[in-house]
Structure formats: C-alpha cells, structure tokens
Amino acid sequence: MIGKKEWFKRRKYSGWGVVPATWQGWAYTAVMVSPLVALSFMQVNEAVPAVLVVWFLIFAADMVDIMIHVPRDEREKQHEAIAERNALWVMIVILACGVAFEVARNTAQGKTALVDPVIIIALLGALVAKAITNWYLDRNN
Amino acid sequence: MNPRICEDSHQGNSMTLETKISELRKKIGMTQEELAERAGVTRQTVISLEAGRYNPSLFLAHKITKILKQKHIEDVFLVK
Numbered sequence: 214m215i216g217k218k219e220w221f222k223r224r225k226y227s228g229w230g231v232v233p234a235t236w237q238g239w240a241y242t243a244v245m246v247s248p249l250v251a252l253s254f255m256q257v258n259e260a261v262p263a264v265l266v267v268w269f270l271i272f273a274a275d276m277v278d279i280m281i282h283v284p285r286d287e288r289e290k291q292h293e294a295i296a297e298r299n300a301l302w303v304m305i306v307i308l309a310c311g312v313a314f315e316v317a318r319n320t321a322q323g324k325t326a327l328v329d330p331v332i333i334i335a336l337l338g339a340l341v342a343k344a345i346t347n348w349y350l351d352r353n354n
Numbered sequence: 355m356n357p358r359i360c361e362d363s364h365q366g367n368s369m370t371l372e373t374k375i376s377e378l379r380k381k382i383g384m385t386q387e388e389l390a391e392r393a394g395v396t397r398q399t400v401i402s403l404e405a406g407r408y409n410p411s412l413f414l415a416h417k418i419t420k421i422l423k424q425k426h427i428e429d430v431f432l433v434k
Contacts, residue, residue: 287414
C-alpha cells in the first residue's frame with residue numbers, strides 16, 4: 214500500500230478511523246485528498262469522473278488497510294474495545310427506543326405497527342456480528 | 355521507593371498487583387521512552403503501568419521483566 218501505518222494514529226475523540234500522527238501522514242492525506250477536491254470542481258471531459266472514482270477507491274482501500282494495521286499496544290486495544298462496546302450499546306439502546314417509539318406511535322394512531330427495516334437490519338447485523346465474533350473467539354482464544 | 359499498586363477483583367476476591375517498574379527502570383538508567391520502545395508499547399502505557407493503573411498481560415509482564423534485567427516476573431510484579 215501507499216501510506217504507512219506509522220504515520221497515523223487511532224481516532225479517539227472525534228469518531229472512528231485514523232488521524233495523521235506525523236507530518237508524513239498529513240502530507241499523504243493532503244496529496245491524496247487534494248486531487249479529489251480539485252477534480253470534483255473540474256468538468257473538463259468524460260474521463261475526469263472515472264479518474265476520480267479510481268483515485269478515491271485507491272485512497273479508500275489504503276485507508277482501510279491503515280485503519281486495520283495502525284499500531285496499538287495491548288492497553289490501547291483494551292481501551293478501543295471498551296470504547297467501541299460502549300458506543301455500540303448507546304447505539305443499540307437508541308435504535309431499540311426508536312423502534313419502540315415507532316411501534317407505539319403507529320399503534321396509537323390505529324396504523325399498522327411498521328418499523329423502518331433499516332433499523333431492524335442494523336440490529337440484526339449487530340446480533341450476527343456479535344455471534345460470529347464470540348464463535349470465533351471461543352475457538353481461537 | 356514504595357511499589358506501585360494495581361487492584362483487581364474477581365468473584366469477590368480482591369487482588370492487588372504491585373509493580374516495581376519505576377524503581378528498577380531508574381536503577382538501570384532507562385527512560386520511560388526507552389522502556390516503551392523496547393517493550394513495544396506506548397510511553398502512556400509505561401506511565402500507566404508505573405502508576406499502577408494498568409494490569410498487563412503475562413506476555414508484556416514477562417517482556418518488561420527481561421528488559422529490566424530481572425530473572426522472575428515476581429521481581430517486578432507481585433500479585434497479593
């Protein structure tokens with residue numbers, strides 16, 4: 214890949230992913246992002262959007278690779294796991310409350326208790342991810 | 355220098371982990387950065403270990419014991 218994992222660190226206080234930790238990380242981000250910004254304003258010919266998409270895909274793939282391999286010691290991994298668990302719990306509680314609210318509101322209005330399928334898929338996705346993770350860890354750890 | 359203490363409780367049994375990392379590190383003239391680099395952890399982790407706030411894995415405890423030129427893990431970490 215193009216970028217090096219040592220140039221980045223885990224994003225802790227402003228979301229998910231990584232942030233540049235060194236000047237090389239900032240330079241890499243600037244070099245990769247600036248053509249995207251510049252090309253998005255240019256309407257030169259038909260080839261520009263294709264170049265933009267390819268460039269973006271390369272950048273996205275590289276960032277995913279960096280995110281997976283960004284250096285963390287065991288304490289940082291522990292902190293990350295606890296923080297992600299807490300974030301997931303907050304998300305699940307809010308989604309579950311949203312589902313309950315939608316069902317209650319629709320029922321009170323005499324409508325069919327329909328729930329946004331995306332919310333149900335998100336909750337089921339989390340359920341499956343948890344089950345697979347536990348199954349894998351039980352066998353390998 | 356008094357050993358640093360890290361407490362943990364499991365199933366009602368309170369356990370205490372004492373560490374002498376700071377004392378032993380200073381004795382061999384090593385900085386926190388050097389210890390962190392050699393142990394493959396961040397300086398923040400070394401600070402947490404020395405302050406008794408972090409309970410390390412057996413692997414890391416063993417590594418730190420070797421870096422601090424001690425024979426046994428119990429020379430650096432002691433569970434009571």
